[in-house]
Amino acid sequence: MKAPARLLGFAGVLGAAFAAATLAGAALDPTDEPPGKGDTAGHGSPHSAPASAHGRGHGDVHATGAAPAAGGLAVSQDGLTLEPVRTFFTAGEPTGFAFRVLDERGQVLRDEFELESEREMHLxxxxxxxxxxxxxHPRKGPDGTWTVDLELPRAGTYRAFADFQVDGRQRTLATDLFAPGDFRPERLPAPATTDQAGGFDVELRTHRLRPGRESQLTFVVTRGGRPVDDLERYLGAKGHLVALREGDLAYLHVHPTDAGGPHGSGGDNRPGGGRHDHAGSAAAHGSQIAFAATFPTPGRYRLFLQFRAGGEVRTVAYTLEVPR
Ligand SMILES: [Cu+2]
Structure with a gap:
């Protein structure tokens, strides 16, 4: 029964898959009301605010005044739309995933992507x-279609976040992907500040952890109790961090604050300002990976840190509880 479905190929699946993805996205994010399409409850009379007389001026229908600290809740936001070619997969079977990003007129974006963490697209x-x-890291085809090898290893519903930059702004659009089968969801691990991968121990230290404000997160890498001071560069930094909120997987904007030199050697050539290294030798300092993140609300978040050490990319994960 799998074979005939597969015979349909990309084109055959496109219509249904896209419809499903659109529905899922809409159901998941009530704030993604199409602009100008009227009445989002509690936002006053639509007549008194003819916001989008000009093509672009409508983006700011957010409930909060400030720029959103999180993305990834919508397939379509601020004039850009993520269009997956397929959203159904067979668990444990390597296949390809393809998608495009469209603008308001339905044109496929192709040359508009800007480098962010050394890549035009992070998935x-x-x-x-x-x-x-x-x-x-998907590859971009000449027509603007992004493709990447993808395997969903076990059954379940997955969230695919396309993280990219256009017009100088970081964007995160996302869609659900499905791998039918016997889905046994795991509970979110209890909050913890240590994890390990490949013999490396990584401790999470937080500073000024408050919702709605920029918090500092520092990861300290050791091996056998000694600081690992020769971390290799990964995507132009010492590490890459993704933070997701429990419940809706809101995708936080996070940025590295360790703009140090290659391999963290010395680490003193950081541009402008950010010298907040309190203590320790160059070695201790080189073993630290620092980020700034704004957690929009109190609650639990799952953090995924990737860094490169011993010639391999390592992934460690944490549950972080942000107090009220
Ligand atoms: Cu990436």
Whole structure:
């Protein structure tokens, strides 16, 4: 019964899959009301605010005044739309995933992507219970279609986040992906500040952890109790961090604050300002990976840190509780 379905190929599946993805996205994010399409409850009379007389001026229908600290809740936001070619997969079977990003007129974006962390496109695929995490780099075809090898290892619903930058702004659009089968969701692990991968121990330290404000997260990498001071560069930084909110997998904007030199050697050539290294030798300092993140609300978040050490990319994960 799998074979005939597969014979349909990309084109055959496109219509149904896209419809499903659109529905899922709409159901998941009530704030993604199409602009100008009227009446989002509690936002006053639509007549008194003819916001989008000009093509572009409508983007700011957010409930909060400030720029959103999180994305990834919608397939379509701020004039851009993620269009997956397929959203159904067979668990444990390597296949391809293809998608496009469209503008308001339905044109496929092709040359508009700007480098962000050394790439034009980052694709994060996470099962909805956060038990499975993948970070991939799709390749862009001449027509603007992004493709990447993808395997959803076990059954479940996954969230695929396309993280990219256009017009100088970081964007995260996302869609659900499905791998039918016997889905046994795992509970979110209890909050913890340590994890390990490949013999490396990584401790999470937080500073000024408050909702709605920028918090500092520092990861300290050791091996056998000694600081690992020769972390290799990964995507132009010492590490890559993704933070997702429990419940809706809101995708936080996070940025590295360790703009140090290659391999963290010395680490003193950081541009402008950010010298908040309190203590320790160059070695201790080189073993730290620092980020700034704004957690929009109190509650639990799942953090995925990737860094490169011993010639391999390592992934560690944490549950972080943000107090009220
Ligand atoms: Cu990436």
């Amino acid at each position: 994060i695929v996470v099962r909805r219970d956060t038990a499975i995490y993948q970070h991939l």
